[in-house]
Amino acid sequence: MNSHATHRPDRLAGSALGLPVAVPSTALFTDRYELTMLQAALHSGAAHRRSVFEVFTRRLPEGRRYGVVAGTGRVLDAVENFRFDDDVLSFMEREKVVDRETLQWLADFRFRGDILGYPEGEVYFPGSPILRVEGTFAEAVLLETVVLSILNHDSAIAAAASRMAVAAGGRPLIEMGARRAHELAAVAAARAAYVGGFSTTSDLAAGFRYNIPTVGTSAHAFTLLHDTERDAFTAQVQSMGADTTLLVDTYDVTTAVRTAVEVAGPKLGAVRIDSGDLLLLAHRVRQQLDDLGAHGTRIVVTSDLDEYAIASLAAAPVDAYGVGTSLVTGSGHPTCSMVYKLVARAGADDGADDGELVAVAKKSMGAKSSVGGRKWAARRLDADGVAEAEVLGTGEIPPELAGRQLLVELVRGGEVVGRESLDTARTRHIEARAGLPLSATQLSRGEPVIPTEFA
Amino acid sequence: MNSHATHRPDRLAGSALGLPVAVPSTALFTDRYELTMLQAALHSGAAHRRSVFEVFTRRLPEGRRYGVVAGTGRVLDAVENFRFDDDVLSFMEREKVVDRETLQWLADFRFRGDILGYPEGEVYFPGSPILRVEGTFAEAVLLETVVLSILNHDSAIAAAASRMAVAAGGRPLIEMGARRAHELAAVAAARAAYVGGFSTTSDLAAGFRYNIPTVGTSAHAFTLLHDTERDAFTAQVQSMGADTTLLVDTYDVTTAVRTAVEVAGPKLGAVRIDSGDLLLLAHRVRQQLDDLGAHGTRIVVTSDLDEYAIASLAAAPVDAYGVGTSLVTGSGHPTCSMVYKLVARAGADDGADDGELVAVAKKSMGAKSSVGGRKWAARRLDADGVAEAEVLGTGEIPPELAGRQLLVELVRGGEVVGRESLDTARTRHIEARAGLPLSATQLSRGEPVIPTEFA
Numbered sequence: 001m002n003s004h005a006t007h008r009p010d011r012l013a014g015s016a017l018g019l020p021v022a023v024p025s026t027a028l029f030t031d032r033y034e035l036t037m038l039q040a041a042l043h044s045g046a047a048h049r050r051s052v053f054e055v056f057t058r059r060l061p062e063g064r065r066y067g068v069v070a071g072t073g074r075v076l077d078a079v080e081n082f083r084f085d086d087d088v089l090s091f092m093e094r095e096k097v098v099d100r101e102t103l104q105w106l107a108d109f110r111f112r113g114d115i116l117g118y119p120e121g122e123v124y125f126p127g128s129p130i131l132r133v134e135g136t137f138a139e140a141v142l143l144e145t146v147v148l149s150i151l152n153h154d155s156a157i158a159a160a161a162s163r164m165a166v167a168a169g170g171r172p173l174i175e176m177g178a179r180r181a182h183e184l185a186a187v188a189a190a191r192a193a194y195v196g197g198f199s200t201t202s203d204l205a206a207g208f209r210y211n212i213p214t215v216g217t218s219a220h221a222f223t224l225l226h227d228t229e230r231d232a233f234t235a236q237v238q239s240m241g242a243d244t245t246l247l248v249d250t251y252d253v254t255t256a257v258r259t260a261v262e263v264a265g266p267k268l269g270a271v272r273i274d275s276g277d278l279l280l281l282a283h284r285v286r287q288q289l290d291d292l293g294a295h296g297t298r299i300v301v302t303s304d305l306d307e308y309a310i311a312s313l314a315a316a317p318v319d320a321y322g323v324g325t326s327l328v329t330g331s332g333h334p335t336c337s338m339v340y341k342l343v344a345r346a347g348a349d350d351g352a353d354d355g356e357l358v359a360v361a362k363k364s365m366g367a368k369s370s371v372g373g374r375k376w377a378a379r380r381l382d383a384d385g386v387a388e389a390e391v392l393g394t395g396e397i398p399p400e401l402a403g404r405q406l407l408v409e410l411v412r413g414g415e416v417v418g419r420e421s422l423d424t425a426r427t428r429h430i431e432a433r434a435g436l437p438l439s440a441t442q443l444s445r446g447e448p449v450i451p452t453e454f455a
Numbered sequence: 456m457n458s459h460a461t462h463r464p465d466r467l468a469g470s471a472l473g474l475p476v477a478v479p480s481t482a483l484f485t486d487r488y489e490l491t492m493l494q495a496a497l498h499s500g501a502a503h504r505r506s507v508f509e510v511f512t513r514r515l516p517e518g519r520r521y522g523v524v525a526g527t528g529r530v531l532d533a534v535e536n537f538r539f540d541d542d543v544l545s546f547m548e549r550e551k552v553v554d555r556e557t558l559q560w561l562a563d564f565r566f567r568g569d570i571l572g573y574p575e576g577e578v579y580f581p582g583s584p585i586l587r588v589e590g591t592f593a594e595a596v597l598l599e600t601v602v603l604s605i606l607n608h609d610s611a612i613a614a615a616a617s618r619m620a621v622a623a624g625g626r627p628l629i630e631m632g633a634r635r636a637h638e639l640a641a642v643a644a645a646r647a648a649y650v651g652g653f654s655t656t657s658d659l660a661a662g663f664r665y666n667i668p669t670v671g672t673s674a675h676a677f678t679l680l681h682d683t684e685r686d687a688f689t690a691q692v693q694s695m696g697a698d699t700t701l702l703v704d705t706y707d708v709t710t711a712v713r714t715a716v717e718v719a720g721p722k723l724g725a726v727r728i729d730s731g732d733l734l735l736l737a738h739r740v741r742q743q744l745d746d747l748g749a750h751g752t753r754i755v756v757t758s759d760l761d762e763y764a765i766a767s768l769a770a771a772p773v774d775a776y777g778v779g780t781s782l783v784t785g786s787g788h789p790t791c792s793m794v795y796k797l798v799a800r801a802g803a804d805d806g807a808d809d810g811e812l813v814a815v816a817k818k819s820m821g822a823k824s825s826v827g828g829r830k831w832a833a834r835r836l837d838a839d840g841v842a843e844a845e846v847l848g849t850g851e852i853p854p855e856l857a858g859r860q861l862l863v864e865l866v867r868g869g870e871v872v873g874r875e876s877l878d879t880a881r882t883r884h885i886e887a888r889a890g891l892p893l894s895a896t897q898l899s900r901g902e903p904v905i906p907t908e909f910a
Contacts, residue, residue, distance in 0.1 A: 034674075043693060217491050217492075342676035362679070
């Protein structure tokens with residue numbers, strides 16, 4: 001590992017590509033060691049051994065009771081687009097990442113293996129085989145980084161979103177964290193938040209890319225731009241109609257609410273409060289709106305909300321919550337600790353699909369050991385139909401669990417077969433969460449709500 | 456604000472664009488309210504008022520002593536590519552984001568204003584005007600989200616990287632967090648880490664996009680793939696040469712180190728330890744390598760390192776650190792709290808550049824108030840040339856501070872004039888940090904190392 005940078009051409013900040021934000025292929029979302037392993041394994045012949053990699057996490061973030069699978073659909077996109085085109089190959093040649101033989105092998109590469117996984121929106125627990133990638137070592141090892149990047153990020157956001165949705169108790173949640181996250185991570189975050197239970201996003205890129213409904217009206221700057229708050233409200237209502245949302249906390253909230261109803265009339269759509277004691281203000285503003293006859297005017301609150309702040313407003317007359325920072329940073333847990341591990345591989349070098357697979361696992365000391373073997377996973381229910389254990393095993397699944405299997409086919413022989421809509425994933429998450437013991441939705445810290453058992 | 460989604464076409468997970476990861480323009484990295492404010496301000500005429508927005512943060516993350524500006528170069532890319540092309544306009548028409556008049560205005564849009572800012576790699580403190588965007592309200596308001604996304608993310612990573620670089624005391628740091636972050640956030644993170652003091656990255660996309668040196672050799676999967684550890688080491692050394700890095704903790708470290716030197720000879724490049732008690736193992740492995748005559752073989756450690764773990768290994772015979780999760784999550788602070796606020800705007804509607812600007816600021820209760828007016832910023836030094844205060848003010852800068860101004864020109868009349876290389880930013884950061892009081896580089900929690908004064 002050459003960890004001392006030798007002299008290199010100047011690293012320009014500018015875009016060499018002409019594309020504002022892109023790289024030309026998802027194959028670049030790869031740690032260099034995957035390519036060097038490929039080269040060495042092509043050299044030794046072991047690259048063609050049939051191999052099984054599993055994605056799982058050894059633990060949930062501290063205190064969390066369940067995890068939420070998100071990003072599966074993006075993984076499918078990434079696998080489909082995982083090609084080494086000329087740009088990428090010349091980069092790797094220039095950078096001396098791999099030798100010519102390996103470059104030639106990569107030029108024809110596409111993933112032709114199989115991927116199974118927990119469907120998007122499903123819940124997971126420590127050890128759950130969230131994704132299983134099976135193919136030659138060569139093709140499966142290359143997917144490690146991009147698969148983990150997507151699942152670790154998106155699942156972290158979805159887990160936070162799910163807790164916030166529980167706390168909101170059916171009131172709509174607006175995702176508005178784009179400014180607190182990398183600009184494209186924000187798009188994935190809006191998508192994951194939707195899976196986890198959010199209704200809308202402020203992020204136009206997320207609307208564009210995933211057709212998530214977008215919302216938003218005005219910021220303090222709009223009020224400050226005008227000579228008076230009344231001028232600003234008038235401009236907004238004249239342009240957007242009375243059904244708009246007026247931001248009422250630039251100066252004095254009570255004055256602003258009075259002005260807002262004077263300008264828009266009692267059919268004013270909503271007011272937004274973005275600072276101060278939201279519990280107190282929500283009650284006061286509701287009373288004031290009702291006194292002014294604006295009974296249908298909704299109250300939207302936004303101000304560094306997290307699931308606890310949302311829960312604390314459960315009894316307040318709030319109609320919608322806007323959530324930013326704490327959503328896109330996973331509410332204290334911005335990434336999951338999912339890993340991508342070789343769990344079984346063919347014992348012989350012939351690469352035959354029917355060769356017997358050998359279970360493998362890292363054996364050294366400490367917390368990084370794992371359980372070898374290609375696993376099935378099922379959720380066992382109690383007599384009332386409530387989940388009581390995540391059961392994992394190798395070999396044949398016991399007949400009583402066969403109907404409760406969690407892994408579904410996503411890619412078969414390189415073809416995506418598990419594509420589905422975001423709404424399907426969103427609905428699945430609601431159902432999966434509802435199938436857990438009631439204590440799953442407590443916001444307080446706790447253990448995983450069901451244990452993981454190895455059969 | 457319509458926060459209840461009406462029925463909409465199915466949200467497909469698949470790529471509608473054919474591009475794996477991209478959106479067609481940075482103009483989509485925009486919260487919807489910026490467009491609705493634009494529409495209403497075009498309607499009221501206030502859209503043409505000359506306006507000044509500033510990016511600043513009200514506080515550093517708790518316990519941090521300085522912040523690090525990163526992402527400036529990416530902001531310049533984003534501004535250059537901020538265009539509303541047909542794809543984007545038809546999306547906004549379909550989504551009914553704005554009216555036809557506004558769509559027409561957007562079709563011709565490009566930013567023609569001025570941007571000044573702290574140069575990339577500079578340090579910052581609460582209140583520092585990290586970026587100042589000046590133009591019409593219309594053109595400046597649109598940049599809010601993309602500017603904040605980039606600066607909030609990249610600066611969070613650079614701040615963590617800087618602390619790790621201090622802890623590493625000159626030993627090289629390898630960025631290897633791609634798998635723990637959104638796949639494109641990871642690329643920006645590698646870039647920000649380089650600015651903050653890292654030497655290399657594992658992420659091929661970061662190498663491709665920003666020409667950051669890439670490194671990496673093998674994972675546990677490579678050892679497990681082969682029938683024996685010796686087979687794996689032999690395959691790697693035959694393919695990559697003896698100067699490679701062998702991973703020695705799949706089974707037993709002592710056995711692995713012995714095998715490694717037997718296979719590669721005493722010229723083995725490095726061994727990597729990825730689990731266990733790194734302090735103990737580093738000493739033991741160094742002794743063993745020396746006993747085997749492999750005096751030049753380096754030791755690379757990687758295992759959930761953060762700045763504290765790195766510091767704890769200062770006296771250990773470690774040659775390089777690989778850092779993943781804690782880097783890309785900002786070591787506990789995955790985002791900064793930078794905001795983009797209107798601080799001044801013309802009082803008249805004529806939009807004349809020479810119209811007098813009125814300082815504006817949100818006035819309501821609590822922590823969200825800010826200081827109005829277009830600011831200068833300078834770092835005052837003590838008699839020994841060490842920074843003693845971040846001084847901000849409006850109007851004329853006092854002559855004794857004029858030579859210590861922090862804002863530089865980045866965009867003039869819409870043209871980027873502040874482009875520079877990543878190495879320039881990286882060097883600047885080392886110098887800026889060295890100019891702070893010594894206590895800046897303590898890892899323990901503390902207050903900002905210099906106070907911010909308003910002149």
